[in-house]
Amino acid sequence: IQRTLILVKPDGVKRQLTGVILARIEAKGYTIAELKQVSATPQMLAEHYAEHEGKPFYQPLVDFMLSGPVVAIIAEGQNVITGFRSLAGTTDPTTAAPGTIRGDLGRDWGLKVQQNLVHGSDSEESAAREIGIWFA
Numbered sequence: 001i002q003r004t005l006i007l008v009k010p011d012g013v014k015r016q017l018t019g020v021i022l023a024r025i026e027a028k029g030y031t032i033a034e035l036k037q038v039s040a041t042p043q044m045l046a047e048h049y050a051e052h053e054g055k056p057f058y059q060p061l062v063d064f065m066l067s068g069p070v071v072a073i074i075a076e077g078q079n080v081i082t083g084f085r086s087l088a089g090t091t092d093p094t095t096a097a098p099g100t101i102r103g104d105l106g107r108d109w110g111l112k113v114q115q116n117l118v119h120g121s122d123s124e125e126s127a128a129r130e131i132g133i134w135f136a
């Protein structure tokens, strides 16, 4: 069965949307295999966001991810990787489709980084790598 790494980002935790987001994951039929609240370290984020190093939004993104606790989840299910990304919606919450987590719950915070509530792995390789970072 496929696994993916989901993060409720600091904006989602601060806005007390963790339960709502978990409910959507469970309602879709995915299983919560692991779940924990964690304060990310700069080292974890450097690994997690290695592909974005050097981009203009990189440092604001890392600072945002350090601004409060994150809820890390391993979810399981058939096609959960692409399925959760559909559930999350597109990156920018102001244009994400209604019915998605970002489309229904995400706001434009007017900052340099998209505070878009959740992260989901984008491939089996990313999922394995990211699970290793957050559930070492």
Ligand code: ATP
Pocket (backbone or CB within 6 Å): 057, 061, 085, 089, 090, 091, 092, 112, 113, 114, 115, 116, 118, 119, 120, 122
């Ligand atoms: P998705 O592509 O669905 O957003 P993702 O979360 O993996 O999935 P990435 O493209 O990997 O998105 O970017 C990681 C995060 O960096 C985004 O979720 C968002 O918070 C931030 N980000 C990405 N691109 C931009 C951008 N152009 N401006 C500001 N923030 C961005």
